[in-house]
Amino acid sequence: MAGTLWVIATPIGNLEDLSPRARTVLAAVDAVLAEDTRRTRALLASVGIERPLLSLHEHNERKRSNEALARLQGGESLALVSDAGTPLISDPGFRLVRAAREVGVPVRPVPGPSAAIVALSVAGIPCERFCFEGFLPAAPIRRKARLSELAHETRTMVFFEAPQRIEAMLEDAMAVFGERRRACLARELCKLHETLLGPDLLAIAERLRLDPEQRLGEMTLVVAGLDEPEPRAMAEGKRLYRLLATELPPARAAKLAASFTGLPRACFYGGDGDGD
DSSP, X not given: OOOOEEEEOBOSSOGGGSOHHHHXXXXXXXEEEESSHHHHHHHHHHTTOOOOEEEOOTTTHHHHHHHHHHHHHTTOOEEEEOSSBSTTSXXXXXXXXXXXXXXXXXXXXXXXXXXXXXXXXXXXXXXXXXXXXXXXXXXXXXXXXXXXXXXXXXXXXXXXXXXXXXXXXXXXXXXXXXXXXXXXXXXXXXXXTOEEEOSBHHHHHHHHHHOGGGGSSOEEEEEOOOOOOOHHHHHHHHHHHHHHHTTSXXXXXXXXXXXXXXXXXXXXXXXXXOOO
């Protein structure tokens, strides 16, 4: 009989968040597939577990998935973990999970922490409906383009971002969503220096500018969706924009229309620059 692929969530900061069930399964599997074997070895050692480790990361995922699938079909049980949190959420492992399911190998979850869900739970922003965007493109042009596509998103949005890009990402987000869009930057969740910054994009950007320490660590940004504008307000705003655009550059006309109506500039124009 085929073995089982266990998809196991691991702590995002506090080792006590590793569930008893996760410990039991990790101690019983034939091997553990890990994004970074050094980090996973340290995690297992902290709870007295020693198992064979196999690396599975973005550079070897295809090859290692084939090897793991053969072992599963041979009757072995394997655990899949990421460096922190729930596997596959902005982490490798999708190819293996899909391949295992396609050939009938049982895939079973062991739930636990996820930075996206943890951040949503403490952000103080409506989260009945939300969309997870993960990491935005690193290239500035592509990042701005993706944010512009989200200008009219009414659901709460969740982003991951790298410390070296967080300030640039916030600048782009303010240009698209407006400086006062409600937001929460959850930094170093479940760790010693955990902080929650807000209440809007401008306040977060200002805090990072004044305090270099807030630019470090793992970051999850929660941004409120667009309040659905009244159809009349949107129609009036677009009419104003069209009138202004006959005399001004489009970006400048959009900026003025946004100022008069209170709607995001991206409702009228999605280009770069302010036209000044």
